[in-house]
Amino acid sequence: MLYREVGDFKTSYKADGQTFPIAFDRYRYYAVLLIAFALVPFLLNDYWVKAIVLPFLIYSIAAIGLNILTGYCGQVSLGSGGFMAVGAYSCYKFMTGMDIWLPFGENGESIQYALPPLNIFFSVILGGFTTALVGILFGLPSLRIKGFYLAVATLAAQFFLVWLFNKWSWTYNYSASGQITAPERLLFGQAITGPSTEPWATYLFCLVFVVVLALVARNLTRGHLGRSWMAIRDMDIAAEIIGVNPMKAKLTAFAISSFYIGIAGALLFAVYLGAVEVGEVYGIQKSFLVLFMIIIGGLGSIFGSFAGAAFMVLLPVLLKNVLVGQLGWATDIAAHLEFAIVGALIIVFLIAEPHGLAQLWRVIKEKLRLWPFPH
Amino acid sequence: MTDVSTIDIPTPYQPYTTEDGRKIGDVVMEMKNITLRFGGVTAIKDISFDIREGEVRAIIGPNGAGKSSMLNVISGFYHPQEGEIWYRGEKRPPMKPYEIARQGIARTFQNIALFKGMTTLDNIMTGRLTHMKSGILAQAFWKGRAEREEIEQREKAERIIDFLEIQAIRKAPVGSLPYGLQKRVELGRALVAEPSLLLLDEPMAGMNVEEKEDMSRFILDVNDEFGTTIALIEHDMGVVMDISDRVVVMDYGAKIGDGTPDEVRNNQQVIDAYLGVSHD
Numbered sequence: 009m010l011y012r013e014v015g016d017f018k019t020s021y022k023a024d025g026q027t028f029p030i031a032f033d034r035y036r037y038y039a040v041l042l043i044a045f046a047l048v049p050f051l052l053n054d055y056w057v058k059a060i061v062l063p064f065l066i067y068s069i070a071a072i073g074l075n076i077l078t079g080y081c082g083q084v085s086l087g088s089g090g091f092m093a094v095g096a097y098s099c100y101k102f103m104t105g106m107d108i109w110l111p112f113g114e115n116g117e118s119i120q121y122a123l124p125p126l127n128i129f130f131s132v133i134l135g136g137f138t139t140a141l142v143g144i145l146f147g148l149p150s151l152r153i154k155g156f157y158l159a160v161a162t163l164a165a166q167f168f169l170v171w172l173f174n175k176w177s178w179t180y181n182y183s184a185s186g187q188i189t190a191p192e193r194l195l196f197g198q199a200i201t202g203p204s205t206e207p208w209a210t211y212l213f214c215l216v217f218v219v220v221l222a223l224v225a226r227n228l229t230r231g232h233l234g235r236s237w238m239a240i241r242d243m244d245i246a247a248e249i250i251g252v253n254p255m256k257a258k259l260t261a262f263a264i265s266s267f268y269i270g271i272a273g274a275l276l277f278a279v280y281l282g283a284v285e286v287g288e289v290y291g292i293q294k295s296f297l298v299l300f301m302i303i304i305g306g307l308g309s310i311f312g313s314f315a316g317a318a319f320m321v322l323l324p325v326l327l328k329n330v331l332v333g334q335l336g337w338a339t340d341i342a343a344h345l346e347f348a349i350v351g352a353l354i355i356v357f358l359i360a361e362p363h364g365l366a367q368l369w370r371v372i373k374e375k376l377r378l379w380p381f382p383h
Numbered sequence: 384m385t386d387v388s389t390i391d392i393p394t395p396y397q398p399y400t401t402e403d404g405r406k407i408g409d410v411v412m413e414m415k416n417i418t419l420r421f422g423g424v425t426a427i428k429d430i431s432f433d434i435r436e437g438e439v440r441a442i443i444g445p446n447g448a449g450k451s452s453m454l455n456v457i458s459g460f461y462h463p464q465e466g467e468i469w470y471r472g473e474k475r476p477p478m479k480p481y482e483i484a485r486q487g488i489a490r491t492f493q494n495i496a497l498f499k500g501m502t503t504l505d506n507i508m509t510g511r512l513t514h515m516k517s518g519i520l521a522q523a524f525w526k527g528r529a530e531r532e533e534i535e536q537r538e539k540a541e542r543i544i545d546f547l548e549i550q551a552i553r554k555a556p557v558g559s560l561p562y563g564l565q566k567r568v569e570l571g572r573a574l575v576a577e578p579s580l581l582l583l584d585e586p587m588a589g590m591n592v593e594e595k596e597d598m599s600r601f602i603l604d605v606n607d608e609f610g611t612t613i614a615l616i617e618h619d620m621g622v623v624m625d626i627s628d629r630v631v632v633m634d635y636g637a638k639i640g641d642g643t644p645d646e647v648r649n650n651q652q653v654i655d656a657y658l659g660v661s662h663d
């Protein structure tokens with residue numbers, strides 16, 4: 009018995025409702041946190057952070073966000089890329105000192121003011137809040153349409169947002185290239201953005217967001233808000249009859265989901281890439297990438313969001329190292345193989361295991377609990 | 384000016400006590416001249432009836448008579464073209480189903496409408512939503528009211544789980560449960576809201592004799608112990624005659640009978656409708 013819950017009795021509803029009801033899981037979770045905060049920062053080098061760790065952390069946040077909307081509340085969205093762009097561009101405006109017009113001039117004309125540049129931490133968070141507002145706006149059609157039609161509406165949002173950040177020069181501070189570039193910003197004297205960051209600093213910065221946001225997502229989904237989302241997902245008519253206000257449930261899901269996705273977009277731009285061009289980084293491929301993460305990882309599971317993000321980040325790195333590095337394949341063939349693998353997996357998971365890797369993990373745990381005796 | 388307090392408004396209804404000692408009170412819900420049309424189909428034709436506090440009120444009739452449509456009107460899914468609905472002495476304006484739920488009206492569906500992706504416990508906990516008040520922030524950090532409330536609601540849910548004898552399937556996903564148990568969980572989800580009026584659409588359809596007996600017992604216990612007013616649709620005449628205080632009979636959208644089970648049973652129009660005497 010590698011894994012056990014025998015003798016682990018619950019004597020209160022509080023204990024029964026906790027996040028990791030099995031003691032073994034709880035300790036493993038604390039151990040992971042300890043390692044992640046105390047050990048990993050010393051082991052990281054630039055390659056690991058850039059190729060694997062930062063993208064994994066950042067996409068985990070985006071995947072949790074989309075999972076809240078799609079996996080928990082049942083509202084399909086193809087707009088994740090666009091929402092990430094909103095997070096990135098608003099974070100950029102806040103961190104560089106947003107210029108706004110106020111109608112307080114001599115003769116009532118507008119005068120341009122610049123807000124002071126904000127701390128990078130708050131810029132990222134405000135990027136999340138801005139995206140939440142935009143998410144509510146683009147969530148309004150969900151009150152009328154469902155499923156395929158809603159997916160098309162969010163697709164329209166995706167294209168609209170990319171177009172907006174291309175055309176509206178205020179959003180990229182009128183730069184000639186149309187790109188946004190993160191200037192150097194410090195937190196506790198340590199550079200978090202800009203050209204001269206330390207791997208451990210960017211890692212810890214993103215890790216804090218991941219840990220807090222994952223906990224919050226877990227809490228929200230086990231409380232009554234989460235139940236109202238799942239009720240809407242499973243049967244909206246019955247949800248309404250037991251008192252769920254569908255408008256409130258759907259719009260809170262859009263808002264909170266977009267908050268997460270916006271934060272992911274902001275971190276991707278400011279901490280990870282440093283400079284972005286909207287169509288290249290936040291295009292429709294990004295929407296699909298995040299969607300694939302939650303399908304492969306598991307719809308309606310926080311753990312699945314992490315699993316899916318890890319999978320989609322690791323797969324290309326692995327293929328590149330093995331096929332191109334070891335076996336000497338051409339890069340484009342390896343890339344095509346990646347498409348084929350992901351495509352096949354999506355189909356397999358959608359048909360055979362809609363709860364994704366998270367469900368496989370549950371099955372393995374179930375087996376381990378009985379191992380080595382089958383019954 | 385007349386002194387309002389001296390006016391004695393005669394009510395046609397007197398509270399009374401049933402043979403088995405339950406108290407039947409005033410009218411809580413009154414449907415006045417309800418007409419509901421779907422395009423050319425008239426599902427409900429000018430029907431009036433009332434439901435009194437504490438009673439078990441049955442609605443019966445052949446298939447397609449408009450019974451489910453009537454429950455849908457009461458719970459706010461359908462909006463009748465004509466007629467008025469009075470609830471607790473007030474005329475009810477057009478409302479959304481979730482607002483009606485918050486007035487203390489709960490229901491089950493003819494075709495089970497459980498949340499398939501959730502466990503029995505979560506389904507029943509969801510029934511407590513109207514009693515949950517904690518805000519998003521409190522829930523996000525699972526502190527204060529959110530945590531306290533969750534435990535309080537869990538206690539209520541467990542009481543219903545005990546009452547319906549479904550402790551063993553508490554953590555089971557409802558999709559995998561047998562039909563009879565699903566019906567019971569759905570009843571639990573409605574009950575846990577502590578409704579004052581409970582609407583049941585064919586709670587015993589598709590059940591075997593034993594399951595029907597269990598369900599009848601639960602319905603009577605709910606009515607007796609919690610004092611919940613119940614309106615139910617049922618096809619099994621034996622059950623209806625056993626558990627209901629008064630019966631409305633519908634046929635082709637019209638009301639053809641209304642009274643105690645005995646009165647209804649001896650009504651010629653009702654007998655004809657059930658024996659399939661041709662119209663005209």
Ligand SMILES: Nc1ncnc2c1ncn2[C@@H]1O[C@H](COP(=O)(O)OP(=O)(O)OP(=O)(O)O)[C@@H](O)[C@H]1O
Pocket residue numbers: 421424425426444445446447448449450451452453493
């Ligand atoms: N949403 C709807 N759109 C169109 N017609 C409807 C709708 N709902 C009900 N009807 C029609 O109204 C009539 C009454 O249907 P209803 O479901 O109320 O009957 P019922 O008495 O509950 O029958 P059963 O015993 O079979 O459940 C039927 O002719 C039905 O086709």
Ligand SMILES: [Mg+2]
Pocket residue numbers: 450451452493
């Ligand atoms: Mg019906």
